[in-house]
Amino acid sequence: MMERTDRHFRTLFRLMSRHARLTTEMIHAGALVHGDARRFLAHGQDPGATAIQLGGDKAEDLALASRMAVDAGYDEVNLNVGCPSERVQQGRFGAILMREPHVVADLVAHLRAVVAVPVTVKHRIGVDDFDAVEDLFAFVDIVAAAGCDRFIVHARKAILCGLSPAENRTIPPLRYADVYALAARRPDLAFEINGGIADLPAATPHLNHVDGVMVGRAAWDRPLSFTAVDSDLYGDHHEIPKLADLAEMMGAWGAASGEPHRAARALLNVTTGLPGARAWRQHLTDALRPATGVDGLLVGIRDGLRAVEAASNGRPKGRRTSDDGGHPYPSVP
Ligand SMILES: Cc1cc2nc3c(=O)[nH]c(=O)nc-3n(C[C@H](O)[C@H](O)[C@H](O)COP(=O)(O)O)c2cc1C
Structure with missing residues (x-):
């Protein structure tokens, strides 16, 4: 999350959990390639599974940025196909790309060719009128055919005209059932569900339907309500610092x-x-x-x-x- 999951917050979270997968803020591939890469790639004291999330539509920049990230120790490249902000839309990446699954597939194929770590996609269940569950299925099928086998799905559609990013995290209703249907239909792929999950007790039932849960705002707003993540979800009962x-x-x-x-x-x-x-x-x-x-x-x-x-x-x-x-x-x- 932008302005949230920087290396400092990841350091804090790692003090509580050895096992949770963490993800960086979204970093624009061009900014990484042409800007202050050292700053963008710097780790905290956060060893363990950490994905870098990239945004962008230029395959060459994304490929180079991915290679740089993997060289710096990130073990997953996650492509942002969920951000609804106007600036991101103008850059032709983020949620707007859901309408162009073949473009996303090409990007995934390009990245898969240059990095050995998993290339995953975070997306919405739809955008605007491209919001039927069949559209979602088709999106995933096309992107999966290019080699993506893990999807992180924000269970809300994005409304690209007229709603701010914050409104796009609250106003479109959550449709968890669409994500469950996706997971049931493609058991060969892994799906993580995201959106409105407040704490561990709320997360656990989703695991009957999907492979993982991504928590955004609640982790920032109430980080210590996730202290039991390792013991409850991973069976690792190590001591958590007071x-x-x-x-x-x-x-x-x-x-x-x-x-x-x-x-x-x-x-x-x-x-x-x-x-x-x-x-x-x-x-x-x-x-x-x-x-x-x-x-x-x-x-x-x-x-x-x-x-x-x-x-x-x-x-x-x-x-x-x-x-x-x-x-x-x-x-x-
Ligand atoms: C301040 C803020 C920044 C965010 N930045 C990103 C981002 O960089 N990349 C991304 O995929 N999602 C981003 N999100 C969206 C969250 O990852 C998540 O999809 C959304 O908030 C719904 O999940 P939640 O209810 O668990 O927060 C951001 C959300 C917030 C509140």
């Missing part, structure tokens, strides 16, 4: 990365649902200005943790206040 340890590790990472203000940003929501969450955010927000540097981050974390601890100690067990964010959040370690 909040204070997690924050301290992110403080050290923020200092090492040279971008402490970005590390602070990744930490903003780790207390969502806890008493003291609002005070935590205020302290961390102070650290978001680059000028405050490492000291600002460390002070923000220290004062934020104190505020959370004070709020937890000062409140009767089981009572919720308005700064809980209203989330059922029983098990923050």
Whole structure:
């Protein structure tokens, strides 16, 4: 997710999960090839499965960008065929490409020829009036024939005229059944479902129908509600750092990365649902200005943790206040 799943947030998430597949922000292939590649490709402390998501319509740029990404250690190239923004439409990539499955197929074939890692596609269930389930089936059949065997499907169509990207994540209704039908029809392919999945209990039932679940906003808004992902979904019961340890590790990472203000940003929501969450955010927000540097981050974390601890100690067990964010959040370690 743009402005979300940067290397700092991925670092935070890896501190909780060894197994979840992570994906970068969408990076325009041209920007990677002709711009500051080092910055775009930089990892966090996020070893493990990480896909790079590329956008673009120029096969040569996408191929070169994919090779650069694989050389840099990314183990999947994911093509964005789901973004509805006007700027992206003008660039002739993103969701608009759903109308041109043969173009997507050609891009996939081109990328498959130059990289050995999986080339996957993230798309919608449709766009505008190209939204019958048969259109979706045809899209997947054509792209699969070019060598894509894993699809990440946002279970909403995109409306390309008149809705903003944010509205396109809420207004078109979720049609999970279309994704289930897709998966039932093509058991030889892998499908991950995406859209409106709020937490692990909500994710699990989808796995009766599809091979995986992609979570977007909820992971950013309430990252610690996914602490049980390894134990619940992968059977790996390793210890998860407690909040204070997690924050301290992110403080050290923020200092090492040279971008402490970005590390602070990744930490903003780790207390969502806890008493003291609002005070935590205020302290961390102070650290978001680059000028405050490492000291600002460390002070923000220290004062934020104190505020959370004070709020937890000062409140009767089981009572919720308005700064809980209203989330059922029983098990923050
Ligand atoms: C701030 C923001 C940035 C996003 N950036 C991307 C992106 O770069 N690539 C992408 O495929 N989807 C992007 N998305 C869409 C999400 O990946 C996801 O498909 C959508 O939010 C629905 O899933 P969710 O309900 O789990 O969030 C973005 C969403 C948000 C809120």
